Amino acid sequence: MDVLDLFLVATSTIGFICVCKALIKFLKWVWVMFLRPPKDLKEYGSWAMITGSTDGIGKAMTLELASKGLNLILVGRNPLKLEATSKEIRDHGHNVEVKFVVLDMQKVGGVEMVKRIEEAIEGLDIGLVVNGAGLAYPYARFFHEVDLELMDAIVRVNVEGATWITKAVIPTMIKKKKGAIVNIGSGSTIVLPSYPLVALYAASKAYLAMFSRCISLEYKHQGIDIQCQVPLFVSTKMTRMKTSLFVPSPETYSKACTRCIGYEKLVVPYFLHSVQGFLIKAIPETFLDSYMLRYFLYWRGRGLSKDAKIKASTASNSEAN
Ligand SMILES: NC(=O)c1ccc[n+]([C@@H]2O[C@H](COP(=O)([O-])OP(=O)(O)OC[C@H]3O[C@@H](n4cnc5c(N)ncnc54)[C@H](OP(=O)(O)O)[C@@H]3O)[C@@H](O)[C@H]2O)c1
Numbered sequence: 001m002d003v004l005d006l007f008l009v010a011t012s013t014i015g016f017i018c019v020c021k022a023l024i025k026f027l028k029w030v031w032v033m034f035l036r037p038p039k040d041l042k043e044y045g046s047w048a049m050i051t052g053s054t055d056g057i058g059k060a061m062t063l064e065l066a067s068k069g070l071n072l073i074l075v076g077r078n079p080l081k082l083e084a085t086s087k088e089i090r091d092h093g094h095n096v097e098v099k100f101v102v103l104d105m106q107k108v109g110g111v112e113m114v115k116r117i118e119e120a121i122e123g124l125d126i127g128l129v130v131n132g133a134g135l136a137y138p139y140a141r142f143f144h145e146v147d148l149e150l151m152d153a154i155v156r157v158n159v160e161g162a163t164w165i166t167k168a169v170i171p172t173m174i175k176k177k178k179g180a181i182v183n184i185g186s187g188s189t190i191v192l193p194s195y196p197l198v199a200l201y202a203a204s205k206a207y208l209a210m211f212s213r214c215i216s217l218e219y220k221h222q223g224i225d226i227q228c229q230v231p232l233f234v235s236t237k238m239t240r241m242k243t244s245l246f247v248p249s250p251e252t253y254s255k256a257c258t259r260c261i262g263y264e265k266l267v268v269p270y271f272l273h274s275v276q277g278f279l280i281k282a283i284p285e286t287f288l289d290s291y292m293l294r295y296f297l298y299w300r301g302r303g304l305s306k307d308a309k310i311k312a313s314t315a316s317n318s319e320a321n
Contacts (some may be wrong), residue, residue, distance in 0.1 A: 044225075057110065113160075113161070131165055166181055190266065
C-alpha cells in the first residue's frame, strides 16, 4: 500500500467514524424527544411542589402534573393568584389535593424559607419539586443601570429561592431514597455564548445549571434525580412574545418538560428549542456576541423610550390634578 492509499483509507475511516457518531447522536435525540417513555412521576411520591405556580411555565406545569394525578403544594407570593391556579385545577376536573405556601422569595430570608417549606411538606409523601419561580429585567440594560432593588430581587428569586427550597426538601428525599428536583434554567447560558445587557439574569441561570449538575451527582446514588431544564423563548408574561414556531405556549412547553423529568442532568426539553440551539451553535461565537449586543441595545432603546413616555404622561396627569 503506497502513501496515497494509506491516506485515503485513513481519511475515509475518520469520515466514516464521524458520520456514525453524528447518526448515533441524531438517533439518540429522536429517542429522547419523541420515543422515550416518560417516568411515572407518582413513583417518586404522591405530592409535587412547584414554585412559580401562579403564571407562565410553572402554572402550566402545575396543571400538567395535576393531570397526572399528583397532589400539589403551590408556592407563590400572591394568595389571589394561588387561589386562581387552584380553581383552574378544579375547573379542568383534576381530582387532586392542593395546598398553598404563600412565600415572597424576594422578601423572605433563606432560613425562614426552609422553615416554612419544611412545615409545608411535613408528613406528606413529597416526590417532585419544580423550582420554576424566576424574574428577569423588564427590559435590557447595562449592568450599572440595574437598580439595587431589581438586582436584589433577581439574586433572591433566581438563585437563592431554588437553592433554599432544594435544601429544605433534600433530607426528606434522602430518607425516602427517592425524589426528583427540576430547576428551570435558561437557554441564555447554555445555548448562547453571552447575553449582554441581561447579564445578571443570565448569570443567575448559569448558577442553576451548575448547581443542578453538581448536586445531581451528589444524590443520584440516593435515588434522587436532579435536573436543570433549559427553555429558550416561551410565550409568557416574562417574554411578552406571541406563540410562533420557536416560541411555544407554556402549555405545549410544559408537556415537553414533564416528559423529561428524571432523566438528564441538563436538558433542553422542547424539540424545536433543541433544533434552534443546534442551529445557533453552528454560528461563530464572535458573530453571535456582536449580534446579541446589537439586539439587546435595540431593546434597551425601546424600553427607555417607553419608560420616558410613561414618566411624561404621569407628570402631565399630576400637573392637571
Ligand atoms: N419564558 C421564557 O421564555 C423563559 C426562557 C428561559 C427561562 N425561563 C425561566 O422559566 C421560569 C418561568 O418563567 P415564565 O416565563 O413562566 O415567567 P412568568 O410568567 O413571569 O412567571 C414567573 C413565576 O415566578 C413567580 N415569582 C416571581 N417573583 C417571585 C417572588 N418574589 N416570590 C415568589 N414567586 C415569584 C411569579 O409569581 P407571580 O405570578 O406572583 O408574578 C410567577 O409565578 C423562570 O425561572 C424563567 O427564568 C423562561
